[in-house]
Amino acid sequence: MSTVVENKDTNGAAPLTTTSGSSSSDQAENAKAEGQLKEVQLKQLYEQSTQYNHWRYTQAALDNLRNKVNQEAIACIKQNIGEERLSVDGLPKDLSFLKVEEELALLGFYERKIVQIFQHWKLPSHTTATAIVYMKRFYLENTVMDYHPKDVMMTCMFLARKTENVLMNIEDFTKALKALPSAILNLEFLVCKNLRFHFTVHHPYRPCLGFFYDMQAVTDNMERLQRVYEAALKLIDTSLHTDLCFLYQPSQIALAALRIACQDESYDFESTTQKYNQTLLPILESIENVLKTDPRCVEVDRSVVQEIDRRLKTCKDPAKNPESLM
Amino acid sequence: MASIRNHAEQHNADIYRDYKKDKKVGEGAYAVVYVGRQLSTKKVVAIKKIKIGQFKDGLDMSAIREVKTLQELRHPNVIELMEVYFHKTNLNLVLEFLESDLEMIIKDKSIVFMPGDVKHWMLMTLRGLDHCHRNWILHRDMKPNNLLLGRDGQLKLADFGLARDFGDRNRQLTAQVVTRWYRAPELLFGAREYGYGVDIWAIGCIFAELLLRNPYLPGNTDMDQLDTMFRALGTPTEADWPGMESLPNYIKFKQYPKTPLRLLFTAAGADTLELLESMLIYDPNRRISAREALLHPYFFNKPRPTPLENLPKHVRETPEAAKLKRKAEALDAYDLTSEDGKRLARRLDFTGMS
Ligand SMILES: Nc1ncnc2c1ncn2[C@@H]1O[C@H](COP(=O)(O)OP(=O)(O)OP(=O)(O)O)[C@@H](O)[C@H]1O
Ligand SMILES: [Mg+2]
Numbered sequence: 001m002s003t004v005v006e007n008k009d010t011n012g013a014a015p016l017t018t019t020s021g022s023s024s025s026d027q028a029e030n031a032k033a034e035g036q037l038k039e040v041q042l043k044q045l046y047e048q049s050t051q052y053n054h055w056r057y058t059q060a061a062l063d064n065l066r067n068k069v070n071q072e073a074i075a076c077i078k079q080n081i082g083e084e085r086l087s088v089d090g091l092p093k094d095l096s097f098l099k100v101e102e103e104l105a106l107l108g109f110y111e112r113k114i115v116q117i118f119q120h121w122k123l124p125s126h127t128t129a130t131a132i133v134y135m136k137r138f139y140l141e142n143t144v145m146d147y148h149p150k151d152v153m154m155t156c157m158f159l160a161r162k163t164e165n166v167l168m169n170i171e172d173f174t175k176a177l178k179a180l181p182s183a184i185l186n187l188e189f190l191v192c193k194n195l196r197f198h199f200t201v202h203h204p205y206r207p208c209l210g211f212f213y214d215m216q217a218v219t220d221n222m223e224r225l226q227r228v229y230e231a232a233l234k235l236i237d238t239s240l241h242t243d244l245c246f247l248y249q250p251s252q253i254a255l256a257a258l259r260i261a262c263q264d265e266s267y268d269f270e271s272t273t274q275k276y277n278q279t280l281l282p283i284l285e286s287i288e289n290v291l292k293t294d295p296r297c298v299e300v301d302r303s304v305v306q307e308i309d310r311r312l313k314t315c316k317d318p319a320k321n322p323e324s325l326m
Numbered sequence: 327m328a329s330i331r332n333h334a335e336q337h338n339a340d341i342y343r344d345y346k347k348d349k350k351v352g353e354g355a356y357a358v359v360y361v362g363r364q365l366s367t368k369k370v371v372a373i374k375k376i377k378i379g380q381f382k383d384g385l386d387m388s389a390i391r392e393v394k395t396l397q398e399l400r401h402p403n404v405i406e407l408m409e410v411y412f413h414k415t416n417l418n419l420v421l422e423f424l425e426s427d428l429e430m431i432i433k434d435k436s437i438v439f440m441p442g443d444v445k446h447w448m449l450m451t452l453r454g455l456d457h458c459h460r461n462w463i464l465h466r467d468m469k470p471n472n473l474l475l476g477r478d479g480q481l482k483l484a485d486f487g488l489a490r491d492f493g494d495r496n497r498q499l500t501a502q503v504v505t506r507w508y509r510a511p512e513l514l515f516g517a518r519e520y521g522y523g524v525d526i527w528a529i530g531c532i533f534a535e536l537l538l539r540n541p542y543l544p545g546n547t548d549m550d551q552l553d554t555m556f557r558a559l560g561t562p563t564e565a566d567w568p569g570m571e572s573l574p575n576y577i578k579f580k581q582y583p584k585t586p587l588r589l590l591f592t593a594a595g596a597d598t599l600e601l602l603e604s605m606l607i608y609d610p611n612r613r614i615s616a617r618e619a620l621l622h623p624y625f626f627n628k629p630r631p632t633p634l635e636n637l638p639k640h641v642r643e644t645p646e647a648a649k650l651k652r653k654a655e656a657l658d659a660y661d662l663t664s665e666d667g668k669r670l671a672r673r674l675d676f677t678g679m680s
Contacts, residue, residue: 045460045461048398048400049398050397050398141332141333141334142332146332158384159385162385162387162390163390163394165490167383167387169382169383170382170383170384184384185384188384188385189385189412190332190334190335192385192412193332193334193335193337193338193412194332194334196334197393197397197410198397199390199393199394199397200394200395200397200398200491
């Protein structure tokens with residue numbers, strides 16, 4: 001067993017300290033150690049990422065946070081609408097604030113808009129995924145009652161095109177989306193702040209490709225493996241509309257997607273991926289559970305969204321409405 | 327009046343209030359750099375102010391690239407991005423403050439370099455770069471002026487305004503990167519698919535510059551850059567570099583012969599030249615990687631890298647202070663057991679230039 005540690009010796013005694021415990025001259029042994037080494041290092045690298053350090057939540061924490069943001073906003077908007085009408089008693093009769101689930105349903109609708117538009121522009125899936133994750137992160141601490149998801153969506157799309165190096169200038173972008181440049185540029189700073197200036201997002205697509213390569217090396221049915229891979233990619237697309245990106249690591253989601261795809265294609269997952277040991281199983285199973293039962297995996301009916309959006313118009317914060325006198 | 331409910335907005339305001347710019351210390355193509363302080367900790371910091379107002383497309387790409395990459399990189403040899411905040415229409419990056427850069431040291435002809443100094447600077451540069459590459463990030467603007475030096479001697483990669491990630495091999499990149507003198511041949515021939523090799527070539531040029539104390543391949547135009555390169559290292563053939571002739575801007579050059587490096591780098595040892603040569607291989611696929619370079623015998627052979635605290639420093643100082651220091655050094659020279667004395671003695675002893 002050998003490990004490479006980054007040399008902390010500032011005097012530079014050795015450029016990279018390699019410590020070998022046993023005298024494993026056996027070549028196969030070496031190759032194995034090297035393989036483990038690579039995995040360990042990649043894991044360590046991921047653990048340095050902003051995604052790992054700042055954007056991991058438990059489901060309970062996510063639920064709490066969203067409830068808190070929603071409640072605070074409602075209290076504040078009530079007061080502001082009251083002030084505008086000079087008294088809280090004067091709140092409009094039809095005023096009904098959005099519940100967290102309704103906010104999420106509306107966001108799910110706009111997430112799928114991102115998918116459509118980016119597909120139309122033939123952008124790679126990870127660019128789409130980045131825009132979606134930006135929007136998800138933004139709405140962790142904000143509510144659609146303060147910032148309409150359509151504007152935030154466009155801003156996240158515009159920003160993702162920059163951070164993923166597929167820049168489009170603002171004129172072309174807004175012309176294509178029939179929007180005003182100011183709607184996007186005014187929100188860009190705010191979105192960046194809410195993203196805590198963390199622009200790198202890791203998605204399951206790349207690890208999925210890595211696993212696919214690994215499985216290719218031992219497969220005896222390339223055609224079926226190819227189908228498995230494509231099915232897994234579809235599941236990853238679906239996972240973007242759930243909370244999985246906050247709950248699990250990209251490689252775990254990728255592996256879970258492959259596992260489900262293998263079951264569906266009756267492809268032997270366990271024997272081709274032995275090295276992913278049993279301790280992972282509970283994780284893979286909970287990811288599978290989300291992918292199979294979370295209602296957000298399915299697109300909501302357009303009429304439902306329209307109804308939510310109609311109510312949203314009545315309960316927007318007048319303090320954030322430029323036409324309001326506040 | 328409505329309260330600010332946006333936590334991020336509040337946080338941004340808090341950070342802004344915690345920093346104070348004191349004095350301008352540098353100006354780049356798209357930013358002004360100040361030395362400043364964090365009021366809550368009294369820590370000295372550098373604040374890089376990027377003017378956004380002038381960009382019609384909002385936040386500009388250099389700023390995005392710099393913030394995006396530095397947020398993910400934490401390494402002793404990569405500059406630390408401590409905070410980011412907006413103020414008015416400017417984006418401000420709070421960076422650790424570093425005294426000087428490698429260009430200043432190279433140009434300060436009052437300093438004599440020992441082989442161990444060069445070795446330690448190369449070591450730190452490669453460690454920082456290896457960390458970038460392991461994170462799939464290309465720096466794309468390696469040059470002495472972007473290698474900053476701290477008071478403690480640590481060297482740190484800075485200026486990530488051109489950096490980008492390099493996950494997908496098949497993606498098309500722009501060839502318009504890297505300051506000309508440090509630009510790899512594949513970039514000069516307009517390659518749209520390139521990789522870690524462009525940073526390594528640049529490091530090779532920096533290595534040579536440290537040995538020569540002058541820019542190694544100072545071309546005046548892109549065309550002249552190729553000419554200068556081929557005069558120094560020989561014109562590559564298709565056999566040296568398979569695929570060269572099919573690069574977008576390939577042009578046939580006069581066939582200069584390859585002259586051995588030791589004819590120019592007369593004082594350098596065989597291991598030094600071997601490492602240098604493997605960084606300046608024309609074929610990017612055969613060029614050494616940062617990791618391989620770190621394992622090169624050059625770094626294990628004698629002389630040892632000079633300890634950090636003994637590395638030459640370039641301090642911006644008043645003429646009086648400089649005079650006093652020189653006097654003190656001259657006195658120290660008599661005491662050859664002191665560290666400075668040893669250093670001075672070594673400076674006079676050129677037999678150490680293996
Ligand atoms: N962390 C720092 N500490 C001290 N000085 C710094 C720091 N960062 C930058 N500087 C100074 O400011 C100058 C410009 O900074 P930087 O290279 O990051 O900006 P730039 O706009 O990308 O410049 P260029 O395009 O000229 O390379 C540097 O050459 C250096 O002198
Ligand atoms: Mg610079």
